[in-house]
Amino acid sequence: MADTAIRLRNVQLTLGAGHGAVHVLKGMDLSVARGESVGILGPSGSGKSTLLMVLAGLERADSGLVEVAGQSLEGLSEDQLAAFRGRNIGIVFQSFHLIPNMTALENVAVPLELAGHADAFGRAARELAAVGLKDRVNHYPGALSGGEQQRVALARALAPEPAILIADEPTGNLDSDTGARVADLLFDEVRRRHMTMVLVTHDSSLAARCARQVSVRDGRILESAGLDAGVPA
Numbered sequence: 001m002a003d004t005a006i007r008l009r010n011v012q013l014t015l016g017a018g019h020g021a022v023h024v025l026k027g028m029d030l031s032v033a034r035g036e037s038v039g040i041l042g043p044s045g046s047g048k049s050t051l052l053m054v055l056a057g058l059e060r061a062d063s064g065l066v067e068v069a070g071q072s073l074e075g076l077s078e079d080q081l082a083a084f085r086g087r088n089i090g091i092v093f094q095s096f097h098l099i100p101n102m103t104a105l106e107n108v109a110v111p112l113e114l115a116g117h118a119d120a121f122g123r124a125a126r127e128l129a130a131v132g133l134k135d136r137v138n139h140y141p142g143a144l145s146g147g148e149q150q151r152v153a154l155a156r157a158l159a160p161e162p163a164i165l166i167a168d169e170p171t172g173n174l175d176s177d178t179g180a181r182v183a184d185l186l187f188d189e190v191r192r193r194h195m196t197m198v199l200v201t202h203d204s205s206l207a208a209r210c211a212r213q214v215s216v217r218d219g220r221i222l223e224s225a226g227l228d229a230g231v232p233a
């Protein structure tokens, strides 16, 4: 369906092996329309990050349907998954995941270059300017504040112009003021670029900025509701 960006049906996943095996996703169902933003809430360990990994093709479901941007991820090789991700999905993590011995500019440009982009450094510079880091392009991550590092990570995620943005606790490592500014930027850019977003957060006010909120409990989507989606203890 062209209007559905993400479709999960009865997705099951066990991680680990033997006595360490954990049945993490226990029949996840989720549909996200193109251009929709969904905020995912839920207790620690409920499977939120694992769900994002499956959506991004970084973990394979054991069974069930995983369809992203009209493409079933089942049966794609690792190389095909990587290429698919590069074209369609931007990812922002809680802990930034920048490469420490590359400047801000290189962190954004090198993945573009590897993907064969003709003007990787020009595009990277423009993306960094768009997130307010024009004066920080030659800084290494260690010389940037947490909020600045997350803005670099956001620029890196947005630079290939993916249709889908996946964010796992993007403000979780930031103080509340810095987090609020990064969140403003994130929502502005997603709106401006008409992207689909799946955002995992423990912050219900951040989730409330998404068009829809969903709760994950013990490996399942518990509810899919409007702004008042309750998260009882």
Ligand SMILES: Nc1ncnc2c1ncn2[C@@H]1O[C@H](COP(=O)(O)OP(=O)(O)OP(=O)(O)O)[C@@H](O)[C@H]1O
Pocket: 015, 016, 017, 020, 021, 022, 024, 042, 043, 044, 045, 046, 047, 048, 049, 050, 051
């Ligand atoms: N490689 C693994 N082997 C075994 N169990 C794992 C593995 N990775 C994750 N798990 C388990 O899967 C469950 C879900 O983990 P996940 O990271 O998805 O939770 P989460 O909802 O994102 O939690 P948090 O809010 O703390 O980030 C946890 O109980 C975790 O211990």
Ligand SMILES: [Mg+2]
Pocket: 048, 049, 050, 168
């Ligand atoms: Mg998590």
